[in-house]
Amino acid sequence: MLLTVGVVLAGCSAPEPVTPAVTGDYTELSLPDGTQLIPPSGTTPAAPQAPSTCGALASLRPGPSVPTGGAPPGRLVADILARDRLIVGVDQNTNLFSFRDPNTDTLEGFDVDVAREVARDLLGDAAKVEFRLLTPGGRFDALEKNQVDIIAQTITITCQRAERVAFSTVYFEAYQRVLVANGSGISGPADLAGKRVCAAADTTSLATIQRVQPQATIVAVPDWADCLMVLQQRQADAVSTDDAILAGLAAQDPTLQIVGPPLETEPYGIGINKTNTALVRSVNGTLERMRTDGTWMRLYDRWLTALGPVTGPPAPTYRD
Template sequence: MVPVDRPTRTRRRAFRPHLLVCACATVLFAGCAVPQPLSPIPGGDYAELPLSDGAQILPPSGVAPAEPPAPDTCGALASLRPGPAVPPGSRPPGSAVNDILARGRLVVGLDQNTNLFSFRDPTTGTLMGFDVDVAKEVARDLFGDPSKVEYRLLTFGSRFDALENDEVDLVVKGTTITCERAERVAFSTVYFQAYQRLLVPKGSGIEGPADLAGKRVCTATETTSLATVQRVQPEATIVAVPDWDDCLVVLQQRHADAASTDDSILAGLAAQDPNLEIVGPPLESEPYGIGVNKSHEDLVRFVNGTLDRMRADGTWMALYDRWLTVLGPVPGPPAPTYRD
């Protein structure tokens, strides 16, 4: 990933006329006007409108970077097995779970710019989405009350620092488990399996990575998606942006020919503009894990207990059906892998 250190934003940027916050075709929003069709983006002919704040143009690398090791080869996908239920106050002094219980709320890092996973309801301003509801389930098991969550808005670049500095208890931010990241923080078992693909305007003629040579591709900084695009097509120019909703604006304002990241995130962008479609084969496997400070093993085990309960009692499928049916049917949640 390309390191970018930006302060966490606590408010959205100025209104963008091309960014549609809702879509008539999804269960998330209703009563929105259908956007006007966009004309196809001609390759190499880009708008002169200013880019979003913090966006960068990265020229073609010309050489594909080395493929990183798959997380299953280094054991990163294997987490700690849930421990036996322990009554509050019976845990060892200084345990992370006891500290959270004493505080009276769970502090969770996420963002507000990922439609379907964590975004602001345009009417109420409350955070909602699949990741938000997963965090609430952990709070439910901790306190018997899913509302006892304090959300901290994090950038891609600050999420691991926030865990290491104990600024948040968990990061539930569509975070792919990688070998490199597992050196810094602990991860839960995989709670969602995504795959990196391409989002393009309908009729663009782009069908896979071979068609990206000489084209512009939008992706986010501090994510595995950027390096994957450079690897699968080193002749592509990268439009690197701070947040995923910026890629929607970049496509609509004709600054890029395609966007690339996890299909789960692309589905959230496509739901806001029916002129866009997801195409091409999977470029990379993206197993999501909940991030935890590496020294808080008791919290890792507790979170894995919640995920096990969600798999068993149907909660995971209920959340999938609420938020993610646009991705198509799934047989069920990812099976856990434990190392102990």
């Protein structure tokens, strides 16, 4: 998941949103608004550069949110302290990580709770958070324009993305796999040739699908919840993205299962404006505390046991 959809589509014109004619066994129901059908590439793209080789996984060492000795905090940190709330970019369609609870109409999930821990350390109160809903395609623009302070949205750290925004240390590691209906006959990427595979637009899952199975048609939808719908309506044969996201989809439908080997490692980081190094250090301080005081494991046990047992959080890597 190491390239954006813009890179995937380089060299050819971007497909227009369409409602395709009915072919094969696909239903006559309309696809979600904004859906794009990306035809098979026919050739296998080169593997992207691993983030471990370009230094993207190494972040800044934890530091105090307000420096000692009378020095003023960094610009964005000062803004956060002045407004007395942390503005966090999330989505509401990623079950287990960031979703809207229909019973309480509140945002819940692993990423939501991680953001609250950042607010707890920075502002002294985990409730001092303002969540703003972002699409995958708009999240980095919002960060660069300082419309949000941080993004906690299952973001895979890549070399290309690290040129654009800063990342925290890795706080979760996922693996891209495949989700299908029981009895589909699909057991791995080889079986996706000639099939439709759903992925969210403007995510790096698209490039991985094209690399591991260039004979697949990609159904690119606005949100991951749309992939669940098109799979249930037989408008796609499979969904492929991080197992963490797939587990959230499968939890909503017992007729679905995750199959096949890991296709790509997906190290998640919290996105931060590249100029705000003080905030990067503050966020890394929170993540370090969560690793050592048991908070990370408590959140994993609350939200992510569907992924199976883990020994603990990913170890941090620092560059200074």
